[in-house]
Amino acid sequence: MSSTPSGTDSILDRLRGSGSPLHIVMVAPPYFEVPPAGYGGVEAVVAQLADALVDRGHRVTLLGAGRTGTRADFVPVWEETLADRLGDPFPEVLNALKVRRIITEIAQNDRIDVVHDHTFAGPLNAPMYKVLGIPTVVTVHGPVDGDPQEYYRALDDTSHLVAISDRQRSLATELNWLGRVYNTIRPSEFPYQAEKQDFALFLGRYAPYKGPDLALEAAHAAHIPLVLAAKMNEAPEKEYFERSVRPLLTDSDVVFGEADSIAKRLLLSQAKCLLFPIRWEEPFGIVMIEAMACGTPVVALRGGAVDEVVESGVTGIICDDPAELPAAIAEIDRIDPAACRRRVVERFSDEHLGAGYEAVYYAALESAELPRIPAVPAGRRRDRTLSVASNG
Known part of the structure; x- marks a missing residue:
């Protein structure tokens, strides 16, 4: 299909609420494939969203690294993924x-309706896309305090930001x-199991703010x-493991290594509980809904979006102090595995992801100051804050 990029007539049709299909160019980080084989929460969400939008009749062009397993049109930005460069600013900028x-x-040569960027440095391109008449939607997958807050503030009105939790949005x-x-998963891809084995699970990466040391102390x-x-590829992860995790290990603990998608689902379905003792304002925490989809309750420290994801006393137990974690683990058998699964299906399943972002895209088109469209009033962006999620 070839047409005038961001043609006036097609944009005005959408501004009138025609609901016509969109062409979304989606930008993924360069570190893992979409979907990822193992670690890669952002990439997992991008894969679900791309397929959900295609299912809803939209056209999606996905820009990423390596290969893809989605139904979107794929343009490789990098022939190979850059997992070993995660944390290095250079790949972000070059990407x-x-x-x-x-x-x-x-x-x-083609019409692009929306650029949806899931990277950190990518939104710096938004002013140029705006000149082309293309609004930029940015999902903020990370923190919004300190330096990131200053960065996102500097983007001002060039990018339309989407939060992944109410807590994240309230912090800035x-x-x-x-x-x-909200981030979502496909519940059908996670095996439900009511009967559990006698072990707790820590799943994530070795970093102090993730709390693997607290998980060990609570389990003991x-x-x-x-x-x-847990993931342990980067030098800081290895250093933290040697300094703060290895000295706490006992003969009863198992250092499994980084779990691929198959092993992760097996571990999540069999664990008595997932330990999520975070020490930071976690914007979402997708591993919590992965666990609950398997019927596995979550024992977590209160912080970030934990209160939005876990219903304490129903799908897990939320603690305010690390000293409370052992007692919560002891009480976890009273949580109904079916209730855990039900919460994910009702609030965090992928059917809500496509509908949520579809509404965001149309709102971005309606509120953007697009070139060649003088009829669109200025100054409307900050008055059109949606709250789109599975629960309305």
Whole structure:
């Protein structure tokens, strides 16, 4: 299909609420494939969203690294993934430059309605896309305090930001938020199991703010084995493991290593509980809904979006102090596995993801100051904050 990029007539049709299909160019980080084989929460969400939007009749062009397993049209920005460069700023910046060139080339021959960027440096391209008449939607997958807050504030009105939890949005209310859409999973891909084995699970990466040391201490106090299935590729992760995790290990603990998608589902379905003792404002925490989909309750420290994801006393137990974690583990058998699964199906299943972002895209088109469309009033962005999620 070839048409005038961001043609006036097609944009006005959408501004009138025609609900016509969109062409969304989605930008993924360069570190893992979409979907990821193992670690990669952002990439898992991007894969679900791409397929959900295709199912809803939209056209999606996905820019990423390596290969893809989605139904979107795929343009490789990198032939190989850059997992070993995670944390290095150079790949982020170079990825943004490469993506800018690709999107410019696409826009010369085809209509792009929305650029949806899931990277950190990518939104720096938004002013140029705006000149082309293309609004940029940015999902903020990370923290919004300190330096990131200053960064997102500096983007001002060039990017429409989407939060992944109400808590995340509340921590920086002055940012140019357009909406909130919870992360989701496909429940059908996670095996439900009511009968559990006698071990607790820590799943994530070795970092102090993730709390693997707290998980070990809580499991030992509760006299239950702990399986640690965590990512340990980067130098800081290895250093933290040697300094703060290895000295706490006992013969009852199992250092499983980084779990691929098959092993992760097996561990989540069999564990008595998932330990999520975070020490930071976790914007969402997708591993919690993965566990609950398997019928596995979550024992967590209160922080970030934990209160929005886990219903304490129903799908897990939320603690205010690490000293409370062992008692919570001891009480976890009273949580109904079916209630855990039900919460994910009702609030965090992928059917809500496509609908949520579809509404965001149309709102971005309606509120954007697009070139060649003088009829669109200025100054409407900050008045159109949506709250889009599975629960309305």
